[in-house]
Amino acid sequence: MIAYIHGFNSSPASNTFGMLRKVFPDAHALEYPSSGFFPENLARLQKQARDIIDASSPFVLVGASLGGFYASQLSALLLCNCVLINPVVRPAQSLRQFLGPNTYFYGGQHWEFTPEMCDSYSIFADARSAPVKRMVVLGLADTLLDPEEARAYWKNYAFIHETNDGHSLTALDETIVRTLRDWQQ
Structure with missing residues (x-):
């Protein structure tokens, strides 16, 4: 079973989840509000994941952007x-660059990202040593997040897969699809 976690200001209506569902129609989406605090959002995502985990098949998380951060935390738990x-x-x-007024990409709701919300993300655990397999997909044309920062952070803890995409993937390539299929076996 695959579960997807969206990025900041995004939702399961994202193009990435749409591409994932085309290849894996049974994929689920886990949701959190970008306007929430990190500990509460992580607990919310953990509950949603536990509600859908089926002991008879492997559970695999896919996360994009801030959803990738949440997926790394949740996979360790x-x-x-x-x-x-x-x-x-x-x-x-x-996330400091987003302090102040924000608008959700899907739905258009307006909300305020406060310094307290942002600071709540400083208390996360370093999940890199958890005994799980990870693939980190880096869009080399990403202008929102520096791919080299993610490469340096994950280099000894994950398989690094590069694409020529920007922050949003344009397709799920063969390597990503094959990895997800293998991990569901």
Whole structure:
């Protein structure tokens, strides 16, 4: 079973989840509000994941951007493999650029990202040593997050797969699809 976690200001209506569902129609989406605090959002995602985990099949997380950060945290708690697409690695720093008014990409709701919300991301655990398999997908043309920061952070802890995409993938390539299929066996 595959579960997808969206990025900041995004939702399961994202193109990435749409591409994932075309190849893996049974994929699920886990949701959190970008306007939430990190500990509560992680607990919310963990509950959603536990509600859908089926002991008879491997559980694999896929997360994009901030969802990649959440997937890395959650995979360590659930001991499941994960694919991290252009993942945020230091959210308390990376998210500072979004302080102030924000608008959700899908739905258009307006909300305020406060310094307290941003600071809540500084208390995460270093999940890199968890005994799980990880693929980190880096879009080399990403202008929102520096792919080299993610490469340096994950280099000894994950298989690094490069694409020529920007922050959003244009396709799930053969390597990503094959890895997800293998991890579901």
